[in-house]
Amino acid sequence: MLTTPITTADKLMRAAMEIVATDGFAAATTAAIARKAGVAEGTLYRHHKSKDALLIAVYRALKAEVFEHVIAANQDSDTVRDRYQHLWRGVWDTYQADPVAFAFAQRFGENPLSQQEGGSAHEAIVSYVAQMIADGQAQGVIRPLPSDILMTFFFPPLMSLLKQAFAGRIWTEADIDAAIEASWQAWAT
Template sequence: MARPKSEDKRNAILAAATQVIAEQGLGAPTARIAKVAGVAEGTLFTYFESKDALLNELYLDIKSDMREVMMTAYPKAASIQDRARYVWQKYVDWGVAFPHKRRAVAQLAVSDRLSESTRVAGMQAFADVNEMMQASIASGVLRDHPPAFAAAILGALADTTMEFIAREPAQAERYRDAGFEAFWNAVSKC
């Protein structure tokens, strides 16, 4: 009879995968992930049938964490600018607090190892944010560009902001505000 799976082991594997992928990239061996998790490599495959299954679950796990931070108190009735500022601040704060998760999810997001259903599930949790983004660019200079372009600009500005906050934590509010203003002026102005 097989032993029941432990949620603690599963979480340890996901945490180890986050760290190892952030440090070594998606090509990191599962043996390294298992070692960091403190489990045998065979145990890793008891919880995840393949490396791709692990990567897909990791992506959804990190996206779920992001959603919890960013969307729990999302001000749905606020102005577009206030909603955008809220999302910006929560995302930047999350990224500064969890740099390994930020680096891992960035690599996973551009990977061909994620299934389409995983990508869709990861984005569904952010439907309100996507709607707000589309509304914010509707009359701005980016209105004739794909929404993914505005999202990429947001990501690049957020990454820059997070890097500066990590270097100079005492200036966090200054960089967070300046980054948002740069983003808002880029997407909303004509």
């Protein structure tokens, strides 16, 4: 996300995202953000109302971009099972391409700021998943469980695997495919 920031506002957002991703929120001081962005501290306030507003703006941009990438990569498929796999890979590939965005999203979710922002990083994608679940249940291939329960077998394991991957764990492509199949079995009738 924002991998090639052009405007000063973007540079500040990228800088804030990187600091939070690597060293946490406590390290994301206005001085550190401005320094990494290559501008003076006062300049930050010409582009963002406050530090918190800047961080929330980062999260909003991230949400929008993740949604865009995942949906773009998600051409419609015939079976629900195929749609499942494509969506899983879409999220996986999107975050693989930007580990910094991933780490920021994880930390932001456990920060009180997220309460005042509301909605997860996958807010928009959730409705796609919900539709998939509804279709699968109508066809009788997905268990008749509440969708919020089923969702917990999709995003959380996926995020956990990404976290391990960024920590240096390497799996084979066959392992990844097997993981997708295993997680699908939590849904399948």
